[in-house]
Amino acid sequence: MKENYSLKKNVSAWRNAVNGYHGTMLASYTTKWSIPKGRHLQRAVHNLRVTILCGFVTVLVLRGTIGTGTFASLRGDPVDHSVRSLGQGQSSSEPRRVLSATTEQQDEKDPEPESRDVPYSLGAAISDWDSQRTLWIQRNPGMRTNSRGRDRILLVTGSQPKPCDNPVGDHLLLKSLKNKLDYCRLHDIDIFYNMAHLDHEMAGFWAKLPLLRKLMLAHPEVEWMWWMDSDAMFTDMVFELPMAKYRDVNMVLHGFDEMIYTQKSWVGLNTGSFLFRNCQWSLDLLDAWAPMGPKGTVREEAGKELTATLAGRPAFEADDQSALIYLLLTQKRRWAPKVFLENQYYLHGYWVILVERFEAMMAQHHPGSYGDDRWPFVTHFVGCKPCGSYGDYAVERCVAQMERAFNFGDNQVLELYGFQHRTLSTHKLRRLRNDTSDPLGLRLAAAQGPGSPPRPS
DSSP states (O other): OHHHHHHHHHHHHHHHHOOHHHHHHHHHHTHHHHOOHHHHHHHHHHHHHHHHHHHHHHHHHHHHHHOTTHHHHHHSOHHHHHHHHHHHOOOTTSOSOGGGGGTTOTTOOOOOOOOOSSOOOSSSOOSOHHHHHHHHHHHSTTSSBOTTSSBOEEEEEEOOSSOOSSHHHHHHHHHHHHHHHHHHHHHTOEEEEEOSOSOGGGOGGGGHHHHHHHHHHHOTTOSEEEEEOTTEEESOSSOOOOGGGGTTOSEEEEEOHIIIIISOBTTSEEEEEEEEESSHHHHHHHHHHGGGOSTTHHHHHHHHHHHHHSBTOOSOSOOHHHHHHHHHHHTHHHHGGGEEEEOSSOSSEEGGGTGGGHHHHHHHOOTTSOBSTTSBSEEEOTTTOTTSSOOSSOHHHHHHHHHHHHHHHHHHHHGGGTEEESSTTOSOEEESSOOOSOTTOOOHHHHHOTTOOOOOO
């Protein structure tokens, strides 16, 4: 009896000191000594409820940490997942691209546009650039040509310094850059990718002008600057520019003389992809072109003049394309003789009339010969704005067709290595040929005969 009383006393002390799971274990252990069966059942039910609640909380925590749909998205296409989120709009709880959480130092704002009494200038006036450049080339004779002995071309492109509104935009910019790198590598063309605003007054459409001027002056060895928008892609990786055709001109754009000089159309040419010779004439054109571009009142007033002059132009601030057409119309004698409006191939191909026919092109034609609607040289996604939050076309359509255009061009690169995209709508590949011990097709083993020692290299 004394031992039984002592054990009950100890159990009572333990129960007062211990709770939760351990209390449950002790309670079950000592039930035969002191706990009635009904109370034991009640405690077991209570503990079961606590266990279920803890499990539920754990699931919620893991779901919030890992993210809903993460495992599903790993099995699918990450671009497709981003497209859906972009099309549906980002929720307020989604981090607005964690990188922008640095918020660009929220106190960092662009300076207010200056009120000017004199026209805007891109820089110090230069009137003898041809002489300066000729002298520099004489002192550096091997710099003017590339490894093929041709005049140097510098492809210039770029994108905004900040992240896109949605990751799919950055992903497409990366693919667009990869596309341009492939073409430049295949044709021995230099490339410059810009992500800086060199002049905040010349933002937006106009950012290319100060950049081109800086590059012309910094690279006298380059004969041609080739501007290409970030939303334009090469879709004929074999086609080469007919540079001999442009021997006597200084600027080449996709356009039509009749639309410019007769119809005065604001879409008579396109500045999304154009060639610009590194010479005094080009510097003079930039000086005449730029004064319509500064942000604020100047750009707004210039936009009104452009809308009044050019057929079909909506009312909005001045853009570089309309301003160039305006110069060609109002100062035709000065500029038009050195501007070549190319329409024999697509230096700029409007994507809407091309992308749905890629499969037919692959079945009927081949790259390298045309550059036109049979196999477009450049496909330009005008109006898509994949990096922005708005555009003239549905986001899903733009992204899907940009993927197809990239894969269409990428196939021409991958074929060199024995692969091709399964379809133009997927990143997945299929093998075109098996590996061989004679990858160069030299048939050395057959020429040497069986048992012959290998020829010295």
